[in-house]
Amino acid sequence: MSKNPFPFETVSRRNLLKLGAATGVLGPLALGTGSVQAVNARIHVVIVGAGAGGTSMANRLSQVLNGAKITIVDTREQHYYQPGWTLVASGVWEKSKTVTSTADWLPSGVDWVKGKVAEYDPDNNRVILEDGQQLGYDQLIVATGLQLRYEWIEGMDTRLIGQGKGVGSVYAGVDEAAKTSEEIDQWIASSQGKGLFNLPPTALKCAGAPLKMTFTTLSRLEASGQREAYDVEFMTPSGRLFGVDFYNQFVKQRFEEQGVTRNDHWTLKSLDSDAKRATYSVEGGPDQVKDYDFIHVVPPMTAPDSLLNSPLVNQEGESFATWMKVDRETLQNPDYPNVWGIGDVMGMPSNKTAASVKMQAKVLEQNFVAHLQERPLPAKHNGYTSCPLITSIGKAMLVEFGWNGELLPSFSFIDPKEESWTVWVMKERMLRPAYYAMLEGQI
Amino acid sequence: MTITGTLTVLWYSAQPWLWLIALMVVLFLVPQVIARLKGYHFSAKGGKGSKYFPPLIFILSIFLVPLHTDSTLAYVNTWVDWIALLGASFGLALYAWLVFHPICYLRNHKA
Numbered sequence: 054m055s056k057n058p059f060p061f062e063t064v065s066r067r068n069l070l071k072l073g074a075a076t077g078v079l080g081p082l083a084l085g086t087g088s089v090q091a092v093n094a095r096i097h098v099v100i101v102g103a104g105a106g107g108t109s110m111a112n113r114l115s116q117v118l119n120g121a122k123i124t125i126v127d128t129r130e131q132h133y134y135q136p137g138w139t140l141v142a143s144g145v146w147e148k149s150k151t152v153t154s155t156a157d158w159l160p161s162g163v164d165w166v167k168g169k170v171a172e173y174d175p176d177n178n179r180v181i182l183e184d185g186q187q188l189g190y191d192q193l194i195v196a197t198g199l200q201l202r203y204e205w206i207e208g209m210d211t212r213l214i215g216q217g218k219g220v221g222s223v224y225a226g227v228d229e230a231a232k233t234s235e236e237i238d239q240w241i242a243s244s245q246g247k248g249l250f251n252l253p254p255t256a257l258k259c260a261g262a263p264l265k266m267t268f269t270t271l272s273r274l275e276a277s278g279q280r281e282a283y284d285v286e287f288m289t290p291s292g293r294l295f296g297v298d299f300y301n302q303f304v305k306q307r308f309e310e311q312g313v314t315r316n317d318h319w320t321l322k323s324l325d326s327d328a329k330r331a332t333y334s335v336e337g338g339p340d341q342v343k344d345y346d347f348i349h350v351v352p353p354m355t356a357p358d359s360l361l362n363s364p365l366v367n368q369e370g371e372s373f374a375t376w377m378k379v380d381r382e383t384l385q386n387p388d389y390p391n392v393w394g395i396g397d398v399m400g401m402p403s404n405k406t407a408a409s410v411k412m413q414a415k416v417l418e419q420n421f422v423a424h425l426q427e428r429p430l431p432a433k434h435n436g437y438t439s440c441p442l443i444t445s446i447g448k449a450m451l452v453e454f455g456w457n458g459e460l461l462p463s464f465s466f467i468d469p470k471e472e473s474w475t476v477w478v479m480k481e482r483m484l485r486p487a488y489y490a491m492l493e494g495q496i
Numbered sequence: 497m498t499i500t501g502t503l504t505v506l507w508y509s510a511q512p513w514l515w516l517i518a519l520m521v522v523l524f525l526v527p528q529v530i531a532r533l534k535g536y537h538f539s540a541k542g543g544k545g546s547k548y549f550p551p552l553i554f555i556l557s558i559f560l561v562p563l564h565t566d567s568t569l570a571y572v573n574t575w576v577d578w579i580a581l582l583g584a585s586f587g588l589a590l591y592a593w594l595v596f597h598p599i600c601y602l603r604n605h606k607a
């Protein structure tokens with residue numbers, strides 16, 4: 054239990070239930086996740102991936118399925134609170150704040166197979182692990198997240214991060230996030246130079262993170278008192294900065310006000326880290342080369358290879374090719390009704406956030422149970438996604454929207470179009486607790 | 497959100513601060529209990545400490561609470577921000593009064 058250095062990190066659901074029992078309030082209430090009635094189901098459920106989506110579903114299903122065998126497959130011993138990495142890479146958080154033990158979040162009745170799925174064989178209701186082991190299932194939940202494609206950028210290697218070569222990337226991992234912050238510090242200490250930031254040409258998780266990294270870096274440059282000594286440029290492959298028009302315009306205007314040069318329709322193609330030079334392919338024109346002192350690399354992203362080579366993926370020509378095929382409202386695979394998806398792996402607009410996982414988990418739990426009972430699937434995902442858009446270290450906007458970019462604010466008293474200290478405090482202090490409650494299937 | 501869900505979030509939010517909460521409870525209870533054994537009640541006469549410290553803490557909190565959250569007063573912007581900040585500052589000032597008032601009472605009685 055005491056694998057983690059901070060008291061907060063050592064909390065387990067068992068401690069929480071003890072507290073609940075002690076207060077006499079929580080114990081009885083903790084028995085169910087809310088709206089779904091427990092059912093008897095002598096089935097084998099396999100969940101691939103013990104990240105945000107997989108862990109949340111393992112907890113939810115273990116509470117509503119009596120008699121079911123639940124197996125979760127993942128190699129990762131540590132659970133990462135990825136939304137905290139932006140704060141780590143911005144020098145606000147220690148990296149230890151985002152790391153807990155996977156085992157601490159898994160309910161006791163769930164089997165954890167420490168392996169990686171290499172192949173999906175839905176025609177025979179089985180998955181094959183990298184070590185050749187085969188796992189049969191009655192129901193399969195795919196929660197593998199996505200694969201970062203740094204290798205698609207020639208010359209880019211995540212091992213460059215932290216080498217003092219001015220290369221950073223918040224997405225690469227928690228250590229790399231901390232090293233990204235060090236690279237930014239070194240750039241600032243050099244008292245001048247150019248910083249390059251980019252969006253990828255694919256869908257991405259937390260689409261706000263590349264913007265947040267730019268804004269927090271601008272905060273740090275401004276705090277140095279020599280903002281004019283630094284050039285900051287932002288490259289967009291699509292010409293857009295954000296999917297929702299209001300925020301797209303807001304960020305464009307804020308970039309102008311803060312002296313950020315935008316290069317639209319530029320895609321990062323290659324990197325020469327020794328020469329500190331990046332090459333971009335430019336839509337309708339020749340490639341462009343930029344020298345830099347710091348570059349924040351956001352790689353292309355797709356579903357993991359194992360899924361891309363399976364019948365569970367959207368085919369070429371279908372929308373969201375390179376992502377898992379699911380009905381975006383029910384989260385069920387239309388070709389294999391006993392296969393479900395949750396989280397970043399799925400092909401749907403936006404929705405690659407932990408906030409979406411929170412909503413999807415409720416929908417998936419209801420539909421999964423209804424499917425077992427041969428009832429029509431009752432729940433529909435509305436596309437909810439959210440991202441506290443940090444616009445400076447110390448303030449943020451609470452961006453929440455659905456499928457068509459319509460705003461879906463959770464709190465009537467928080468204006469989604471205003472920058473606010475309260476929203477920053479939510480991001481910095483409240484969202485990690487909410488995320489952990491989500492992992493436990495409590496919210 | 498269910499009650500369990502709300503309690504879970506609150507529990508995890510409080511976790512890093514349990515030591516501080518415990519310390520504050522002790523700092524509140526010790527003078528209150530000792531002073532009450534000697535006839536103290538809320539409307540008893542306090543002293544300079546209970547008169548000047550709470551407003552001072554209120555004013556300081558307005559600057560220090562945003563700093564404590566890695567932010568700054570300049571970013572306190574919306575009416576919700578102001579209500580949250582004034583509420584937190586008022587709460588801290590009230591807490592200071594609850595601690596200093598019985599201490600001042602005890603000092604008055606010693607003198």
Ligand SMILES: Cc1cc2nc3c(=O)[nH]c(=O)nc-3n(C[C@H](O)[C@H](O)[C@H](O)COP(=O)(O)OP(=O)(O)OC[C@H]3O[C@@H](n4cnc5c(N)ncnc54)[C@H](O)[C@@H]3O)c2cc1C
Pocket residue numbers: 101102103104105106107126127128129134135136137138139168169170171196197198199223224258259262357359395396397398405406407408409410439440441
């Ligand atoms: C820098 C950054 C900032 C972010 N900011 C926010 C934010 O502010 N708000 C927000 O809501 N979200 C944010 N997110 C996004 C959020 O973290 C993800 O959307 C969420 O973690 C997705 O959950 P998931 O379960 O789909 O994937 P993950 O949590 O990534 O978990 C996937 C799991 O699957 C495992 N896996 C992969 N392949 C296999 C395989 N073949 N076999 C077995 N296991 C496998 C992996 O080891 C991993 O444990 C951010 C993410 C990053 C990186």
